Amino acid sequence: MRFILDIARSPGGTFALVAVALVCLAALAAPLVAPHAPNAIAPVDRLLGPSLEHLFGTDHLGRDLLSRLVYGSRVALGIAFSVISISLTAGVALGVTAALSPRAVDLLIVGLFDVVTSFPSIVLALALVAVFGPGLGNVVLMVSIVFIPHFGRVARAQTLALRNSTFIEAEVVLGAERWRIILHHVIPNIIGPIFVLACMDIPVVITIEAGLSFLGLGVRPPLASWGNLLNDGYTYLDQSIWPALSSGLALMVATLGFSLLGETLRDTLDPKLRKAL
Amino acid sequence: MLSRAFLYTHLAFKLAMALLAVAGSVVLLLALIRMIPGDPATVILGSRATPGAVAALNARIGLDKPLGWQTADFFMSLARGDLGADVFNGRPVSGLIVAALPNTMALAVSAMLIAVLSGVALALLSAKNPGGRGDRAIAFLSVGFISTPSFVVSVFLLMTLSVTLGWFPVLGAGRDGDFVDQLWHLALPTVALSVGWIGYVARLLRSSLLETLGENHIRTLNAYGVSQTKIFVKYALRPAILPTVAVLGMGFGELLGGAVFTEVIFNRPGLGSLIYDAIRTRNYPVVQGCVFVVVLLYVLTNLLADLLQTFLDPRERSRLIANSRGR
Numbered sequence: 219m220r221f222i223l224d225i226a227r228s229p230g231g232t233f234a235l236v237a238v239a240l241v242c243l244a245a246l247a248a249p250l251v252a253p254h255a256p257n258a259i260a261p262v263d264r265l266l267g268p269s270l271e272h273l274f275g276t277d278h279l280g281r282d283l284l285s286r287l288v289y290g291s292r293v294a295l296g297i298a299f300s301v302i303s304i305s306l307t308a309g310v311a312l313g314v315t316a317a318l319s320p321r322a323v324d325l326l327i328v329g330l331f332d333v334v335t336s337f338p339s340i341v342l343a344l345a346l347v348a349v350f351g352p353g354l355g356n357v358v359l360m361v362s363i364v365f366i367p368h369f370g371r372v373a374r375a376q377t378l379a380l381r382n383s384t385f386i387e388a389e390v391v392l393g394a395e396r397w398r399i400i401l402h403h404v405i406p407n408i409i410g411p412i413f414v415l416a417c418m419d420i421p422v423v424i425t426i427e428a429g430l431s432f433l434g435l436g437v438r439p440p441l442a443s444w445g446n447l448l449n450d451g452y453t454y455l456d457q458s459i460w461p462a463l464s465s466g467l468a469l470m471v472a473t474l475g476f477s478l479l480g481e482t483l484r485d486t487l488d489p490k491l492r493k494a495l
Numbered sequence: 496m497l498s499r500a501f502l503y504t505h506l507a508f509k510l511a512m513a514l515l516a517v518a519g520s521v522v523l524l525l526a527l528i529r530m531i532p533g534d535p536a537t538v539i540l541g542s543r544a545t546p547g548a549v550a551a552l553n554a555r556i557g558l559d560k561p562l563g564w565q566t567a568d569f570f571m572s573l574a575r576g577d578l579g580a581d582v583f584n585g586r587p588v589s590g591l592i593v594a595a596l597p598n599t600m601a602l603a604v605s606a607m608l609i610a611v612l613s614g615v616a617l618a619l620l621s622a623k624n625p626g627g628r629g630d631r632a633i634a635f636l637s638v639g640f641i642s643t644p645s646f647v648v649s650v651f652l653l654m655t656l657s658v659t660l661g662w663f664p665v666l667g668a669g670r671d672g673d674f675v676d677q678l679w680h681l682a683l684p685t686v687a688l689s690v691g692w693i694g695y696v697a698r699l700l701r702s703s704l705l706e707t708l709g710e711n712h713i714r715t716l717n718a719y720g721v722s723q724t725k726i727f728v729k730y731a732l733r734p735a736i737l738p739t740v741a742v743l744g745m746g747f748g749e750l751l752g753g754a755v756f757t758e759v760i761f762n763r764p765g766l767g768s769l770i771y772d773a774i775r776t777r778n779y780p781v782v783q784g785c786v787f788v789v790v791l792l793y794v795l796t797n798l799l800a801d802l803l804q805t806f807l808d809p810r811e812r813s814r815l816i817a818n819s820r821g822r
Contacts, residue, residue, distance in 0.1 A: 230638070338749050341790070349530060448646070452760065455654055466647040469644060470647060474639055477641065478638055
């Protein structure tokens with residue numbers, strides 16, 4: 219509780235907490251919060267402006283925009299959390315392995331990270347989707363690959379710094395097994411900055427997913443993703459601004475909220491990290 | 496003094512590492528295309544294609560050979576300036592890229608220029624009175640700029656300035672040969688693409704400016720009564736901008752990636768829209784060629800920024816010398 223109060227002390231932190239709480243609440247309680255079914259089509263009501271019945275208006279098929287945005291938060295957060303969990307786990311595993319392995323293995327893993335990061339992230343995601351095709355599962359997997367080196371590099375650097383410390387040496391001398399040292403001593407010591415990094419990567423993942431969906435290469439319609447909604451809005455921009463405006467604002471609030479939360483978290487947890495990340 | 500021979504070795508080493516990364520990415524790219532469920536030729540031609548046509552197309556893309564061969568082939572053809580051919584109309588991919596690249600370069604370079612100019616201005620304003628109201632406002636603005644996706648900015652700009660107010664042209668790159676018209680068409684995409692990097696530059700530069708301003712030589716200059724403006728621009732900005740230069744190298748490549756969105760949204764011809772169209776039609780040789788060029792540019796601009804930093808910063812140079820003696 220005190221921790222949350224610490225975050226809420228700055229105006230940015232307060233905004234972050236409110237925005238993130240709003241998005242998480244919408245995602246968790248979507249069926250309760252959404253006033254209409256997200257995929258209920260009503261051609262008569264197409265492209266309406268805001269009214270009491272439809273607070274944010276309707277899209278080109280007469281679907282209620284607010285409900286679609288609420289359900290879209292499920293897609294955005296679901297994909298963001300899945301991607302971060304997969305890439306964090308794989309990245310930490312690879313990074314720690316690299317740091318504690320013979321030089322050849324280390325070089326191989328670092329080389330793989332270098333190859334993956336020699337693509338601009340969105341271009342790699344596009345190339346991967348080009349190969350494996352769009353769809354929810356593929357998007358999660360492809361974007362995870364893009365983010366593995368992020369976590370891997372930090373995990374490797376942190377483990378290298380830790381490798382020669384006295385308490386690890388003591389464990390080795392005491393005859394502790396390798397996996398025990400890794401699980402009980404290395405990982406708990408390196409995980410702090412990695413969690414902060416994870417929090418700061420959430421808005422980036424949300425952006426990439428929405429971007430892929432915007433291009434029609436991510437989540438498939440009729441599933442409501444903010445990227446799909448923005449694309450619909452873009453297509454019908456000359457007839458109504460509401461679909462584009464509302465989905466764009468939803469994306470902005472979510473990404474800004476998570477970015478500010480990540481930064482406040484970093485500053486609150488460890489001011490020293492300010493330079494490292 | 497930095498010995499010339501050492502400098503060349505350093506340069507060659509960096510270049511070799513960069514080219515190795517590019518080679519690795521080519522192998523990855525070619526391996527990926529092999530992993531397509533089914534095989535690429537069937538995907539391109541559809542399930543009703545004759546086995547003969549499928550085999551012929553596979554051979555044309557080079558999929559009938561092992562990965563090692565295919566990679567070697569790719570680089571051999573590359574040396575001749577050949578990046579393969581469009582699956583549908585047989586036009587050389589290199590020609591498509593040469594036609595598209597200037598548009599994307601114009602977009603990326605102008606976006607970078609705007610990002611640097613506005614970012615530096617914001618950073619100077621913010622570092623002038625750290626912790627003050629202006630500084631906090633700029634800090635919030637910077638995070639807002641960084642976290643807003645460029646495609647949202649693009650759609651919003653299009654919505655307000657083009658569709659509603661009609662101040663800017665809606666789509667396209669402008670008439671050929673009409674420079675003013677082309678510039679007019681470039682304005683909104685450039686702003687949309689640069690917004691995130693304005694925030695980045697502003698924040699990064701602010702923190703390194705504050706660090707530099709706390710150093711002894713600045714205190715001495717203050718004691719001598721040198722004017723604040725002169726201290727800021729001449730003595731603080733120069734060393735403080737170096738870390739930003741390194742990030743800009745990376746930024747240029749990311750801008751090329753971001754150009755996919757801006758070009759698709761504003762319907763501009765360029766590398767980004769070329770990649771997009773190729774992906775949608777599963778035109779693998781074009782995807783392969785374009786992605787290769789983007790990766791090459793990305794790695795090279797990173798390298799350039801890295802080297803530039805070494806040459807601009809005397810401290811980096813002396814660290815290099817120290818390292819060379821330590822070897």
